[in-house]
Amino acid sequence: MASRYADIHRRSLEDPEGFWSEAAGTIHWEKRWDKLLDDSRPPFYRWFAGGVLNTCYNCLDRHVAAGRGQQAALIYDSAMTGETRSFTYAELTDLVARFAGVLAGQGVVEGDRVILYMPMVPEAAIAMLACARLGAIHSVVFGGFAPAELATRLNDAKPRIVVSASCGLEPGRVLPYKPLLDAAIDLAQFKPERCIILQRPQARAEMKPGRDLDWEEAAAAARPAACVPVAATDPLYVLYTSGTTGQPKGVVRDNGGHAVALQWSMKNIYGIEPGEVWWAASDVGWVVGHSYIVYAPLLQGCTTVLYEGKPVGTPDAGAYWRVIQQHKVSALFTAPTAFRAIKRDDPDAKLLRNYDMRSFRTLFLAGERSDPATLEWAEAHLKVPVIDHWWQTETGWPIVSNCMGIEQFPVKHGSPTKAVPGWDVRVLNAEGQEVKHGDIGALVCKLPLPPGTFPTLWNAEQRFFDSYLRAYPGYYNTGDAGFIDADGYVYVMARTDDVINVAGHRLSTGAMEEVLAAHPDVAECAVIGAHDELKGQVPLGFLVLKAGVSRDAHQIVDEAVALVRERIGPVAAFRTAAVVKRLPKTRSGKILRGTMQKIADGEEYKTPATIDDPAILPEIGEALQGVGYGKGQSKG
Numbered sequence: 001m002a003s004r005y006a007d008i009h010r011r012s013l014e015d016p017e018g019f020w021s022e023a024a025g026t027i028h029w030e031k032r033w034d035k036l037l038d039d040s041r042p043p044f045y046r047w048f049a050g051g052v053l054n055t056c057y058n059c060l061d062r063h064v065a066a067g068r069g070q071q072a073a074l075i076y077d078s079a080m081t082g083e084t085r086s087f088t089y090a091e092l093t094d095l096v097a098r099f100a101g102v103l104a105g106q107g108v109v110e111g112d113r114v115i116l117y118m119p120m121v122p123e124a125a126i127a128m129l130a131c132a133r134l135g136a137i138h139s140v141v142f143g144g145f146a147p148a149e150l151a152t153r154l155n156d157a158k159p160r161i162v163v164s165a166s167c168g169l170e171p172g173r174v175l176p177y178k179p180l181l182d183a184a185i186d187l188a189q190f191k192p193e194r195c196i197i198l199q200r201p202q203a204r205a206e207m208k209p210g211r212d213l214d215w216e217e218a219a220a221a222a223r224p225a226a227c228v229p230v231a232a233t234d235p236l237y238v239l240y241t242s243g244t245t246g247q248p249k250g251v252v253r254d255n256g257g258h259a260v261a262l263q264w265s266m267k268n269i270y271g272i273e274p275g276e277v278w279w280a281a282s283d284v285g286w287v288v289g290h291s292y293i294v295y296a297p298l299l300q301g302c303t304t305v306l307y308e309g310k311p312v313g314t315p316d317a318g319a320y321w322r323v324i325q326q327h328k329v330s331a332l333f334t335a336p337t338a339f340r341a342i343k344r345d346d347p348d349a350k351l352l353r354n355y356d357m358r359s360f361r362t363l364f365l366a367g368e369r370s371d372p373a374t375l376e377w378a379e380a381h382l383k384v385p386v387i388d389h390w391w392q393t394e395t396g397w398p399i400v401s402n403c404m405g406i407e408q409f410p411v412k413h414g415s416p417t418k419a420v421p422g423w424d425v426r427v428l429n430a431e432g433q434e435v436k437h438g439d440i441g442a443l444v445c446k447l448p449l450p451p452g453t454f455p456t457l458w459n460a461e462q463r464f465f466d467s468y469l470r471a472y473p474g475y476y477n478t479g480d481a482g483f484i485d486a487d488g489y490v491y492v493m494a495r496t497d498d499v500i501n502v503a504g505h506r507l508s509t510g511a512m513e514e515v516l517a518a519h520p521d522v523a524e525c526a527v528i529g530a531h532d533e534l535k536g537q538v539p540l541g542f543l544v545l546k547a548g549v550s551r552d553a554h555q556i557v558d559e560a561v562a563l564v565r566e567r568i569g570p571v572a573a574f575r576t577a578a579v580v581k582r583l584p585k586t587r588s589g590k591i592l593r594g595t596m597q598k599i600a601d602g603e604e605y606k607t608p609a610t611i612d613d614p615a616i617l618p619e620i621g622e623a624l625q626g627v628g629y630g631k632g633q634s635k636g
Contacts, residue, residue, distance in 0.1 A: 005407040005418070012421035012450075019421070020047070020451055023264045024256075027299075028062050029053050030229040033256070037448060038233075043469050045448035046455055048256035051232035055255050056100075056133035058263075059298035060093040061227060069093075071275060072303040075327050076122045079309025079319055080169040081202075084326070087122065092129075094224065099123075099215075100130035101222035106161055106194050106213075110135030110228055113159040113238070115192070116284075117150065117181055119143045119168035120308035123198050123215065124284045125294045127163045128237075132255075135230040139238045139250070142285030142587060142610070143168045144175050149609040150184035152248055153240055156458065158190050163215075165198040166205035171313045178205035232256020238458045239287055241393045249467065250458030251393050253290075258396065259299055261422070261452025262291055265397045266300035269389070269420060270331060271362065271404035274301030277327055281307055281320065281334040286588045287393040288367065292333055296397075305329060311338035318351030328359040335367035336388075337524075337589030339374050344523035347546045349381035360384060362404060366391060368590050369492060369510050372413035373517035374524075390416040390492050392478065394454045394468070399423050399445065399478070400490045414514060415489040422450030427484055432472050437486045440493060440508060444475035481508065500529030500537045502573050509593070512539055512574060515567045521549045521556050526583055526591045527574075530600040530629055539564075540600055540629065541577030542620070553579040578623040586610035596620055600629045 012019045017036045024033075034050030063069070069090030076085045087095070108114060114131050116138055118124035124140070131138035139157045141150055143165070154162075162185075168175045178197065185191055197205050198215040207214065236255045240248040266272045278297045282288035284306075297304035305327055311320055311334070320342065323329065346352075363378055363386045370388035378386045385408065389401035402409050402417035409417055419425040424446035427435050435441045447469075453476075457464040471477045482492040493508035500507055509527040516525040523546040529537035543560060545553075557577045564574040584592040587610060598605035599621050607614050624630035 003407055005403060005409070005421075008406055009419065009421045013424055016422070016450075020260060024048065024260045026263060027053065027259050028058055033232060039448065043447050043465070043474070044456065044461070046233045047254070047451040048232035048260070051256050052229045053232060053256060053259065054133065054135070054227040054229050055236055055259050055295070056096060056129045057227040058259050059129060059132070059295060060089060060096060063089045063301050064093050068274075068301060071301070073298060074122060074125060075277070075303060075305045077305060077307050077309070077323055077327065078120075078169075079307070079314035080171075081308070085122065092126070095126050096129040096133060097224035097226070098219050098222050099126050100133040100225035102196065102213075102215075102218045103130055103134060103136065103161060104225045105218075105222055106196075108134055108136050108160055110230060111234070112136045112161075113157045114138050115153060115157060115159040115162045116140045117143055117145070117162060117164040117177060118198075118284065119165055119177070119200075120283060120306060121165065121198070121200075122306060123165070125306060128284065128290070128294055129298075130225075132236060133225060133227050135228040135234065137235045137238055139240065140285050140290065141240070142283060143177055144180065145285075146609050147180050147183035147187055149248075150180065151187040154184060154188040154192065155190050156240070156248065156250055157238055159192050160194075162192045162195045163198075164195060166200045167203035169202060169308065171310060174202045176203050176205070182208070230255055233455070235458075237290065239290060239393060249463065250460070251287075251454045252456050252458050253396055253452075254455055257451025257453070258295070261397050261450060262296035263299040266296050266302065268405040269398055269401050269403050270333075270364065272297070272300060272302055272331060275303070276330045277303045277305065277359070279305035279307065279323065279327070279329045279332050281311070281332060281338060282367075283587065287396060288333065288588075291396055303327075310341075312341045312345045316351060317342045317346035318354060321352055321355035321357065324357055324360050325355040330359060331362040331364065332360070333364040333366070335589035336365045336370040336374050337368065337585065339365065339378055340524040343374060343377050343546070344544065345547050347523075347548070349377075352381055357382070362387060364389060366398070366416075367588055369513070370416075371514050371517040373514075373522075375411075375413055385411070387411070388416045390480075390490070395449070396452050396454065400425060400492070412485075412489050415485070415491045417490070418488050419490060425484070425490055426475065427482065428472055428475070435483075438483055440481055440483050442472065443478045443480045443482045443490070443492065444472050445478065447474055447476060449476055500539060502529075502535050502537055502539070502571070507539070507568075507572055509539060511568060512541070512564055512572060515564050516541055516543065516560050516577070519543075519556070519560050519563060521545050521551060522560070523547075524583060526593055526596065528593050528597040528600060530597065535573060538576070539572060539574045540624075540627075541574065542583060542596070542623070543577055543579050544581065544583060545579060576627050576629075578627045580620060580623045582616055582619070584616040584620060585612050587612050600624050602630055
């Protein structure tokens with residue numbers, strides 16, 4: 001007998017019109033679409049062509065109209081200031097309508113761009129929804145991004161308005177944003193007409209007369225704005241992701257497909273019903289923050305938690321458990337990195353015993369590969385399903401997951417389970433042919449991609465085609481490598497460029513990281529391919545040890561090398577690893593393997609704009625020199 005999942009997945013591919021038409025029935029449309037899938041210009045497809053709606057109305061006003069205005073919509077929890085605030089759907093609707101009035105009062109109309117450069121405060125979500133209310137296109141840039149990076153986004157998006165705050169808060173320090181914003185505007189060729197600044201008490205910003213407006217003063221004087229109906233195919237937002245050429249890629253998300261797919265995902269993938277408390281511990285600067293702090297939970301009528309803090313150090317490794325207990329969170333979505341940090345600081349999860357976790361039923365991990373050791377640790381201590389799932393900025397919502405609202409499959413560590421309904425995932429070789437089960441190749445998705453994914457890049461259709469569609473005609477190239485097993489479980493092993501070639505053998509660095517992470521003294525790890533005259537490339541490991549480990553580092557390295565040799569074999573040629581205090585990461589928790597590889601190979605490298613702490617790179621250089629690698633020179 002076919003499983004429920006198999007029936008639903010098959011129907012989504014065989015009858016996409018019926019499937020997505022049904023899913024769209026729960027969204028409020030001002031005008032129903034003329035054509036569900038516009039396939040008149042392959043490979044450029046558009047969903048719900050001719051449909052008209054407003055995303056903000058679907059997130060807020062319709063829930064108030066349905067009598068649920070007094071339910072909590074958003075809970076702001078700041079571990080940095082100790083402040084907690086809750087907003088009902090009615091209150092949030094009023095605040096968003098009023099800020100939309102501020103923007104409209106500054107001349108913002110449908111199709112205009114607004115850049116948001118904000119910390120994790122409720123006003124960040126309010127500004128996003130206010131843009132959506134007017135049909136303006138928001139582009140959120142991670143608060144604290146370097147001026148040069150912000151300037152490139154100003155030049156590309158050409159925003160009428162920039163919305164920012166006086167500062168962001170990091171553990172132990174206040175980060176003033178306004179000097180960074182002013183410097184970016186000085187650098188940029190394109191200048192915004194106005195900046196609207198939220199003054200935070202931790203640092204007041206100096207205002208430029210004639211250009212800068214105070215958020216509170218402007219909101220107090222504004223008239224609330226109504227929702228502006230827009231075409232389903234019109235952009236809701238542009239989110240910039242790092243480009244290989246140094247020019248960022250502006251991922252475009254449309255209104256119609258996005259609203260349909262995200263609401264569908266909350267129930268079917270995450271198993272979350274209206275009224276439940278949901279927490280995505282991310283940042284609004286990343287796609288997770290867009291999709292699962294702001295839009296999806298509000299579309300579904302949930303209570304969403306917006307958290308300003310870290311998994312550790314605010315104040316300790318029990319921070320997440322405190323939030324779950326205090327707000328009766330049903331499910332948490334975070335990055336594996338967060339759990340590696342918790343595991344490193346509290347290896348036996350002693351702090352967990354201080355909290356009542358009875359409301360909590362599922363942990364979801366995504367953002368980078370979830371190593372089995374971290375999954376097993378979380379399962380053992382939380383005693384709830386731990387669901388690894390896989391998606392990307394470009395896709396906007398999961399490609400592969402254990403769909404908790406459809407049918408729960410047994411977890412296979414190392415796999416995010418099966419393709420989500422709507423997704424047709426294949427593995428191809430360099431010639432574009434499908435490979436057999438278990439063989440590593442390029443992970444691709446058959447076109448058309450489902451609703452909610454990106455239809456193009458901002459003002460760069462040719463680049464969109466070249467970057468994602470050219471390599472494998474008829475498929476979206478994810479840029480990830482992996483395989484599918486005989487049961488249909490997908491394994492995402494590494495970025496395509498993280499598959500290293502050791503003496504002609506294609507080996508996954510992800511598979512080696514899995515083995516290293518299983519060592520009892522290792523909290524987290526990374527493997528890169530370093531240049532080798534004889535073999536082309538050889539793997540090089542980095543090990544961060546758990547708190548309290550005092551054993552000899554050379555002995556731990558020897559054991560780790562032996563472990564890889566035993567589990568992957570001599571073919572891996574894994575002989576060298578360095579013990580380091582920490583790994584360089586982006587602010588979203590992705591390990592900067594590419595930069596580490598450049599340092600190891602002695603190449604010139606540029607400090608990535610997304611790096612969390614640039615001081616880590618010289619530490620990595622020192623550790624590499626200790627094992628005979630790297631004279632990599634920074635270009636700053």
